Amino acid sequence: MALQLWETLKEAITAYTGLSPTTFFTVLALLWAVYYVATGLFGSSDDHIHQRSTAFEEQMEPLPPPVQLGEITEEELKQYDGSDSKKPLLMAIKGQIYDVSQSRMFYGPGGPYALFAGKDASRALAKMSFEEKDLTGDISDLGPFELDALQDWEYKFMSKYVKVGSIKKTMVPVTEGDASGEASGAAETDTKQTEDGPSQTPVTESEEKSSPADTKEE
Structure with a gap:
C-alpha cells in the first residue's frame, strides 16, 4: 500500500512540476533552509531593536519638576x-x-x-x-x-x-558727569535767583528815596 502511494506521488511530482522526485525534494529542502535562516535573521534583528529600545527607556530618567528661580x-x-x-x-x-x-x-x-x-x-x-x-x-x-x-x-x-x-533688570548707574551737570544746573539756578534779587532792590530804594523829594516839592 505504501509502495503504491510512493509510486503515485512520484508520478504526480513528475507530471505537475516536470522535476524528478529527487530534484523536487532537494529544492524543497533548500527553500525551507532559506526560510529558516531569513526568519532567524529578522527575528534576532527585531529582538535587538527591542532590547536597545528597552535599554534607552531605562536610561531616560523622568524630568524633575521645574524649580522656581x-x-x-x-x-x-x-x-x-x-x-x-x-x-x-x-x-x-x-x-x-x-x-x-x-x-x-x-x-x-x-x-x-x-x-x-x-x-x-x-x-x-x-x-x-x-x-x-x-x-x-x-x-x-x-x-x-x-x-x-x-x-x-x-x-x-x-x-x-x-x-x-x-x-533681573540692571539699574543704570549715575555717572559723575551727570551728577556734576545736575550740580552745575542747580548752581546756575541759584545764581540766576541771586542776580534777579538785587536787581529789584535798588528800584525799591530809589522809590523810597524819591518820596521825601516829592514831599518837599509839594
Whole structure:
C-alpha cells in the first residue's frame, strides 16, 4: 500500500512540476533552509531593536519638576544652556524665563535651536535670526511684523512650558558727569535767583528815596 502511494506521488511530482522526485525534494529542502535562516535573521534583528529600545527607556530618567528661580541676571542664566545635564534647560523671552528641558532635542546641545538656550532670545526669535548679535533681549527697534512674530513665540512658550523666573533688570548707574551737570544746573539756578534779587532792590530804594523829594516839592 505504501509502495503504491510512493509510486503515485512520484508520478504526480513528475507530471505537475516536470522535476524528478529527487530534484523536487532537494529544492524543497533548500527553500525551507532559506526560510529558516531569513526568519532567524529578522527575528534576532527585531529582538535587538527591542532590547536597545528597552535599554534607552531605562536610561531616560523622568524630568524633575521645574524649580522656581525668581529673579536672576543674564549672566546667571547662561549656566542653564544645557552643557550641564544635571541642571534644567532654560530660555527667556521678553525677560521671562521658561524651563524647556522637555524639548532638549531642540534646545539642548546639538539641537537646531541650541544657541538660544541660556539666553533671552527675544530678538533672535522675532527676526528668526541665528546671528550672535541678535541673541539678546533688546527689541526696542523691531518692526510691527517682528513684534507679532515674537508675540506668537511667547504664546507658544506660555502654553507649553513652565515659567520659572525672570531676568533681573540692571539699574543704570549715575555717572559723575551727570551728577556734576545736575550740580552745575542747580548752581546756575541759584545764581540766576541771586542776580534777579538785587536787581529789584535798588528800584525799591530809589522809590523810597524819591518820596521825601516829592514831599518837599509839594
